[in-house]
Each structure stands twice: as C-alpha cells, then as structure tokens.
Amino acid sequence: MANIVGVTLSERVVAGLVVDHALPDGLRSFPEAHDDEYALVEMPAETIVETLCSQVVAIAGKETALAAVGVGVPGFVRQGVVEEAPNLPQLKGTRLAEMLSARLREQGIETPVSLVNDADGFAAGIAASIGKLDSVIRVWTLGIGIGYGRYPLTEGVWEGGHTVVTLDDKENYCGCGGRGHLEGIMGHRAMRLRFLDMEPEEVFEAAKAGDPRCLEFKKLWHKALAAATATSIHLRGPGKFFLAGFNVRFLDMPLLKDYLQQMVKMSPLQSYSIEVVKDAAETRVIGAAVSAEQVGC
Numbered sequence: 001m002a003n004i005v006g007v008t009l010s011e012r013v014v015a016g017l018v019v020d021h022a023l024p025d026g027l028r029s030f031p032e033a034h035d036d037e038y039a040l041v042e043m044p045a046e047t048i049v050e051t052l053c054s055q056v057v058a059i060a061g062k063e064t065a066l067a068a069v070g071v072g073v074p075g076f077v078r079q080g081v082v083e084e085a086p087n088l089p090q091l092k093g094t095r096l097a098e099m100l101s102a103r104l105r106e107q108g109i110e111t112p113v114s115l116v117n118d119a120d121g122f123a124a125g126i127a128a129s130i131g132k133l134d135s136v137i138r139v140w141t142l143g144i145g146i147g148y149g150r151y152p153l154t155e156g157v158w159e160g161g162h163t164v165v166t167l168d169d170k171e172n173y174c175g176c177g178g179r180g181h182l183e184g185i186m187g188h189r190a191m192r193l194r195f196l197d198m199e200p201e202e203v204f205e206a207a208k209a210g211d212p213r214c215l216e217f218k219k220l221w222h223k224a225l226a227a228a229t230a231t232s233i234h235l236r237g238p239g240k241f242f243l244a245g246f247n248v249r250f251l252d253m254p255l256l257k258d259y260l261q262q263m264v265k266m267s268p269l270q271s272y273s274i275e276v277v278k279d280a281a282e283t284r285v286i287g288a289a290v291s292a293e294q295v296g297c
Contacts, residue, residue: 002067002068002293003017003018003019003065003066003067004017004018004066004067004068004069004070004289004292004293005017005018005056005059005060005066005068005069005070005289006018006070006072006121006284006285006286006287006288006289006290006292007052007055007056007069007070007071007072007285007288008071008072008118008121008281008284008285008288009040009048009052009071009072009073009074009088009118010040010074010087010118011039011040012029012030012031012039012040013029013030013040013048013051013052013055014027014028014029014281014284014285015027015028015029015052015055015056015059015285016028016059016282016285016286017059017060018285018286018289018290021128021129021286021290022286023282023285023286025059027281027282027285028055028058028059029281030051030054030055040088041087041088043090044090045090045091045094045096046099048088048090048091049094049096049099049100049103050103052071052100052103053100053103053104053107056069056100056104056109057104057107057109060109066109066111067111067292067293068111068112068113068114068289068292068293069100069104069111069112069113069114069292070113070114070116070121070288070289070290070291070292070293071096071097071100071113071114071115071116071288072116072117072118072120072121072122072284072285072287072288072291073085073088073091073096073115073116073117073118074086074087074088074117074118074119074145074147075087075088075091075092075117076117076157076159077115077116077117080095080096080097080098080113080114080115081093081094081095081096081097081115082094082096082115086145086175086176087144087145087175096115097113097114097115098113100113101113112292114291114292114295116153116288116291116292116295117147117149117158118147118149118284118288119139119141119147119148119149120149120150120151120153120158120287120291121149121284121287121288121290121291122139122141122147122149122244122279122283122284122287123137123138123139123149123150123151123242123287124137124149124151124152124153124286124287124288124290124291124294125282125283125284125285125286125287125288125290126139126151126242126277126283126287127151127152127287127290128286128287128290129283129286132240133290135239135240136150136151136152136236136239136240137149137150137151137239137240137242138150138151138232138236138239138240138241138242139241139242139243139244139277140160140225140228140229140241140242140243140244140245141244141245141279142186142243142244142245142246142247142248142250142251143187143188143245143246143247144187144188144189145161145175145183145187145188145189146160146161146182146183146186146187147160147161147245148160148161148163148228148232151287152294153291153294153295160182160228160232161181161182161183161187162174162176162178162181162182162183163181163182163227163228163231164178164179164180164181164182165180165181165182165185165223165224165227165228166180166185166224166227167180168180171184171185172184173185173187173190173193173194174187174190175187175189175190182224182225182227182228185220185221185224186221186224186225186247188200188246188247191203194217195217198214200247200250201249201250203217203218204218204250218250218252218255219255221250222251222252222255222256222259223259225256226256226259226260226262226263227259227263229241229260229272229274230260230263230264233264233269233272234264234269237269238268238269238270238271238272239271239272239273240272240273240275241272241273241274241275242274242275242276242277243274243275243276243277244276244277244278244279245279246279248276248279251276253274253276256274257274260272260274
C-alpha cells in the first residue's frame, strides 16, 4: 500500500497515515478532549470540511505526494456525496469528497479523496487486520444507531440498520422515522426513547434480575439482531459476521445463536460464524485507507 491518509468522522475526527496497513505515526484526533462528544454535531458542514483538511495537512507534513485520502462517514454515501446522515444532519447533500479535495489542493496537496460509509470502512479494516482481504466480511456496529458494514465494497445501499425485523405497528423508534427497523429496537437512541424512565444499561441489568418488561425487551433485542443477520445470510450466504460497538456489552451470545438457529434452517447456509471484535479507532482509520485503495484512487 502506498501512503494513504485514513480518516473517520463520527463523534470526532480521527486520522492517521496508513502505510502497508499499519499506522507508523499513530493517530490524531479532533477534538482532543474525549468528553466533547457534541463538537461535530454543532459544526456547519463547511467547518467540518475545514477540520478534515487541517487534520490531513498536519498528518501529511512535508509529504504532499499522497496516493489518496480515504474518509469514513456515517450515513448513506454514494459517489462522494453524503446523501443522508441522521447523526450528522448538516452533512446531508454535501459533496464532501469534492469539497475536501478542493481544500487540500489549496494547501498544495493534489490527491484523490474517497468517501465510504464508516461501517464499510470498519469492515475493510477488520479484513486487513486478520489478513482476509480476499474474503467477504460483514460487521454490525451497535451504538447510537446500528451500522452494517460489508467488505469488499460493492454496489448497493447496504443500510442494514434499517432492515425491517418486525411488523408491529408500535415499533416506530428508528431515527429515520421508519417502522419496524432493527435500529428502532437496538439503537441506543431508540432504547432511550422506549424506556424513558431507564437508561439502556439499567434495562439489561433489570433483565438479569428477572424484571418481566426488561427481560422481554432483552429477548426482542436479540431476536432483532438474529433476524437481520439471518436475512443477510439468506441473501448473501453464510460467512463470518463481526459484532462491535459500545453496546456489544449487552450481547448474550448463546441467546443470539439460539435465535439464529431457529431462523436459518437450510443446511448449506448454516456454516456462518459470529465473533465480537474491539471497535478500535485504528481499525476504522486503516479501513478508510484500505477502502480508498480498493476503489482505485
């Protein structure tokens, strides 16, 4: 791999120079304070582009001959445009790749900019970290929303967090406004809306203690993930699924596997596996760079 700057954009901007699928100089982040989680939410799109540019320039230093810049962004991304971004709504419609490329050019850095969904970038990073760049990798990220990442990149929308997993008319907690979505059950924001009197961690603690309402929700949470995973298996086939994100702490693996076994009955499709991985910033940054390399920037 040539020198590529990988960048991820979520609650903060994290970036690094990626060489041979490694980060020889570590990571840079903005804002530096980890408790300033709303800094980017309050920024206009133009200011976010300026922030991305300054991070890339600082990482490049005197090395202006970068092969590419790969940026992982939450939301629906297509051809360098953020078409939808529920968690950073100011980016909706932003031609982010074009804008960042122009700003870098003004700073003397002439390089292509690749934009990818952050979950897809994470999947690419996992593939690189385990030496499986020739394999299909799928990952669910369990956080404020629910991300679905797939490697290698291929045409499609792949908004797996909005997979319909229930026909219950009351299931309308998804941030996009849709009914019956996986994110409307498993997303952190959705759980807080559902249980206005309890935080998500309190719900799962109460489920352990036998509270009927919370225990029923714990089952629904796992059934929803099993249903979305089973749908992916029935569409794309079996394979390796990874689970990550700060709410993977709520996972009961035996319960999830039990529900999956009930949903996937065709014997050729039963050779799937599920593994929990750490949602490391390093993996995401490397994945953004690998994605830029894979699309031929």
